[in-house]
Amino acid sequence: MIALRDVFKRLGDRQILAGLSLNVPKGTNFVLMGPSGTGKSVTLKHVIGILKPDSGSVRVDGQEVPAMDHDQLMALRRRMGYLFQNGALINWLSVEDNVALPLKEHGRLPKGELQDRVMEVLRLVGMDHAAKQFPPSISGGMKLRAGLARALVTKPECVLYDEPNAGLDPIISQQIHELIKEVRDTLGVTGLIVTHSRACATICGDHIGILEHGKLAVEGTVDEMVHSEHPLAKAFLGGGAD
Amino acid sequence: MNVLAIVGSNLVTRVNDAGYVMDLLLRTAMAVRYVPRRLRFTLDMAFNAGVRALPVTMVVAAFAGAILAMQTGIELRRFGDTTVLGTITALSMCREMGPFITGVILAATVGSSMAAEIGTMKVSDEVAALEVMSVDPVNYLVLPRVIALAIMCPTLTVLSNLIGIYGGSVIAENNLAVSNELFWNSAREALTSSGTLLPKEVYVGLLKALLFGIAIAIVSCAAGLRASGGALGVGLAVQTAVRNSVILIIVLGFIVTWFFYFLAG
Numbered sequence: 399m400i401a402l403r404d405v406f407k408r409l410g411d412r413q414i415l416a417g418l419s420l421n422v423p424k425g426t427n428f429v430l431m432g433p434s435g436t437g438k439s440v441t442l443k444h445v446i447g448i449l450k451p452d453s454g455s456v457r458v459d460g461q462e463v464p465a466m467d468h469d470q471l472m473a474l475r476r477r478m479g480y481l482f483q484n485g486a487l488i489n490w491l492s493v494e495d496n497v498a499l500p501l502k503e504h505g506r507l508p509k510g511e512l513q514d515r516v517m518e519v520l521r522l523v524g525m526d527h528a529a530k531q532f533p534p535s536i537s538g539g540m541k542l543r544a545g546l547a548r549a550l551v552t553k554p555e556c557v558l559y560d561e562p563n564a565g566l567d568p569i570i571s572q573q574i575h576e577l578i579k580e581v582r583d584t585l586g587v588t589g590l591i592v593t594h595s596r597a598c599a600t601i602c603g604d605h606i607g608i609l610e611h612g613k614l615a616v617e618g619t620v621d622e623m624v625h626s627e628h629p630l631a632k633a634f635l636g637g638g639a640d
Numbered sequence: 641m642n643v644l645a646i647v648g649s650n651l652v653t654r655v656n657d658a659g660y661v662m663d664l665l666l667r668t669a670m671a672v673r674y675v676p677r678r679l680r681f682t683l684d685m686a687f688n689a690g691v692r693a694l695p696v697t698m699v700v701a702a703f704a705g706a707i708l709a710m711q712t713g714i715e716l717r718r719f720g721d722t723t724v725l726g727t728i729t730a731l732s733m734c735r736e737m738g739p740f741i742t743g744v745i746l747a748a749t750v751g752s753s754m755a756a757e758i759g760t761m762k763v764s765d766e767v768a769a770l771e772v773m774s775v776d777p778v779n780y781l782v783l784p785r786v787i788a789l790a791i792m793c794p795t796l797t798v799l800s801n802l803i804g805i806y807g808g809s810v811i812a813e814n815n816l817a818v819s820n821e822l823f824w825n826s827a828r829e830a831l832t833s834s835g836t837l838l839p840k841e842v843y844v845g846l847l848k849a850l851l852f853g854i855a856i857a858i859v860s861c862a863a864g865l866r867a868s869g870g871a872l873g874v875g876l877a878v879q880t881a882v883r884n885s886v887i888l889i890i891v892l893g894f895i896v897t898w899f900f901y902f903l904a905g
């Protein structure tokens with residue numbers, strides 16, 4: 399469903415992506431790991447067309463994303479969900495209005511149904527009690543969960559998760575991992591997950607790839623990666639990692 | 641690097657900036673059909689802008705009117721004819737000073753906060769989040785702000801004009817021995833003499849105010865949308881917004897005056 403081939407990208411005076419290739423089959427979760435600042439978030443932004451590669455191909459469902467016109471891009475984005483690294487909530491909207499935003503803007507549901515749908519997703523991420531609060535007054539972990547709710551509310555076919563468990567306590571982390579897994583298993587959602595957490599990678603992932611120097615240094619199934627002798631795999635997934 | 645290269649690259653950035661602003665203006669114009677949908681938010685914005693800028697505008701307008709009356713009064717007194725003081729104060733306020741003062745204050749108070757707000761959204765990926773949800777940032781963020789200032793700048797200008805003329809009348813009465821009655825009568829006459837429904841002196845000033853409002857909002861939103869690199873980038877965006885707004889206010893003011901009083905007679 400998602401396929402990157404030889405993607406190169408320069409930002410400022412740094413070569414961020416240098417020949418990155420990865421492949422996420424439909425209905426599976428691909429976990430992207432790697433040291434800070436190696437371009438994991440940049441990779442996700444390429445998939446949804448916020449950034450365009452300098453060269454190489456980025457395909458979703460066989461369609462070339464950088465070549466899409468405005469309408470095609472809009473159509474693609476409606477089928478996708480994106481959890482930003484810090485939630486990226488709109489400050490002047492309450493949590494529930496933030497989650498309702500993508501539904502309201504495209505008038506896809508009648509009002510009553512919309513409200514039900516929003517509360518349902520907020521319950522899934524454990525945020526229904528904070529529905530009326532505003533982003534400046536909630537914690538980082540809560541923003542992240544509201545962001546996750548917003549990414550899932552439109553029932554996307556594919557979700558890009560940028561660090562879905564950063565700053566969450568172990569109990570809520572566990573819930574979020576289960577949720578991501580469940581979304582894949584019951585709805586067949588394809589996922590590209592950026593995380594630093596070993597638990598998240600092993601619970602949610604089917605495939606794991608580790609990004610370094612602009613491309614995947616090592617990749618494989620969860621099982622292969624957990625037992626891999628590659629130093630990066632050991633560092634991110636070995637016994638010492640958390 | 642030699643001087644020529646620095647000047648050259650600076651010029652390229654300026655042209656680039658101007659291109660972005662023009663593009664944003666066009667895209668906003670094309671999004672006008674979304675106004676009804678953003679009406680509530682737009683009116684909120686307009687109200688907030690008005691409330692924030694009102695006190696400063698009033699104080700500055702009162703003093704500006706007083707200064708105008710004093711400066712012209714000094715000369716008029718030498719010629720021994722202070723009776724036209726009301727006319728001159730009223731005309732200068734309505735044609736030039738009222739819109740100018742209002743514009744500069746709106747740029748400093750409201751424009752700067754627009755740039756900061758949108759700039760913060762930009763650097764924390766909130767603008768990208770809108771795009772990802774297929775929500776166009778132009779009609780969601782820029783349009784309401786442009787309409788809000790297009791409403792508020794002329795409204796505040798009318799108030800500044802009145803307060804400015806009042807400021808002048810106080811000076812006239814106390815320091816230049818021009819009675820209030822004479823002052824206000826000549827002011828009223830100056831502003832109603834042209835026989836049309838809305839006298840030229842007033843509508844040219846209001847047209848200026850309208851253009852200033854649109855220019856301030858577009859320039860400030862553009863600066864915010866182009867911010868990058870965290871808090872530092874937001875700071876630079878605010879600086880750019882205020883600087884460009886003030887430049888545009890002066891240049892547009894010149895162009896409108898020249899057009900209505902020299903080109904079109």
Ligand SMILES: Nc1ncnc2c1ncn2[C@@H]1O[C@H](COP(=O)(O)OP(=O)(O)OP(=O)(O)O)[C@@H](O)[C@H]1O
Nearest residue numbers: 409410414433434435436437438439440441483868
């Ligand atoms: N718009 C941009 N302009 C210039 N440089 C950028 C831009 N976006 C990202 N970068 C740079 O690209 C590099 C990779 O950024 P990215 O956000 O993808 O890192 P990351 O792998 O997600 O790291 P983290 O784990 O800390 O989130 C960073 O050095 C960053 O400074």
Ligand SMILES: [Mg+2]
Nearest residue numbers: 438439483560
């Ligand atoms: Mg990141």
